Amino acid sequence: MSLEPVTFRPIGIVHSPYKEKVGTPIQPSFDNTPGTIEIFAPYQEGLEGIEGFSHIYVLYVFDRAAEVKLKASPFLRDITVGVFAMRAPSRPNPIGLSVVELKAREGGLLRVVGLDMLDKTPVLDIKPYAPKFDIREVTRLGWMEGAMEDTSRHRADARFGE
Numbered sequence: 001m002s003l004e005p006v007t008f009r010p011i012g013i014v015h016s017p018y019k020e021k022v023g024t025p026i027q028p029s030f031d032n033t034p035g036t037i038e039i040f041a042p043y044q045e046g047l048e049g050i051e052g053f054s055h056i057y058v059l060y061v062f063d064r065a066a067e068v069k070l071k072a073s074p075f076l077r078d079i080t081v082g083v084f085a086m087r088a089p090s091r092p093n094p095i096g097l098s099v100v101e102l103k104a105r106e107g108g109l110l111r112v113v114g115l116d117m118l119d120k121t122p123v124l125d126i127k128p129y130a131p132k133f134d135i136r137e138v139t140r141l142g143w144m145e146g147a148m149e150d151t152s153r154h155r156a157d158a159r160f161g162e
């Protein structure tokens with residue numbers, strides 16, 4: 001079965017100190033890097049109330065992802081798994097999801113901490129992070145079990161996670 005393509009329009013852009021993939025944190029929780037998310041003028045009204053939240057979800061496009069691979073090696077472990085079992089940028093729909101801390105809103109500018117996005121990454125959506133809705137007690141962590149502590153938290157090698 002195939003559906004019609006879906007088109008999204010970026011609502012903003014990430015301003016991040018990370019200009020290249022190597023050295024960029026592999027998840028926001030692994031870093032305290034400050035940056036800003038600029039929401040474009042036509043969408044700024046939609047930010048009303050977001051300053052009341054300490055954390056937000058940012059949905060964005062991996063606009064510099066390498067070619068799509070349905071199986072690859074995740075950043076955290078030297079194994080091969082399916083793309084939907086990991087968080088790598090190269091995926092059929094290159095959508096990224098990061099929870100970042102929202103320090104302040106200045107009009108259409110969100111001052112955030114904890115970036116794993118490259119500079120100039122196009123932003124698709126912002127949502128408030130709500131523990132009541134989103135925290136789950138997990139009972140299985142697949143290949144990630146035991147993988148988190150002993151491996152690098154920044155992208156060090158272009159081989160992994162493409």
Ligand SMILES: C[S@@+](CC[C@H](N)C(=O)[O-])C[C@H]1O[C@@H](n2cnc3c(N)ncnc32)[C@H](O)[C@@H]1O
Nearest residue numbers: 021024025062063064065087096097117118121
């Ligand atoms: C493993 S992904 C995780 C992203 C997100 N937290 C998620 O789970 O969807 C993070 C890596 O994506 C890469 N990356 C960040 N922004 C990108 C962009 N605009 N295009 C391609 N790759 C990007 C960087 O190498 C970064 O270390």
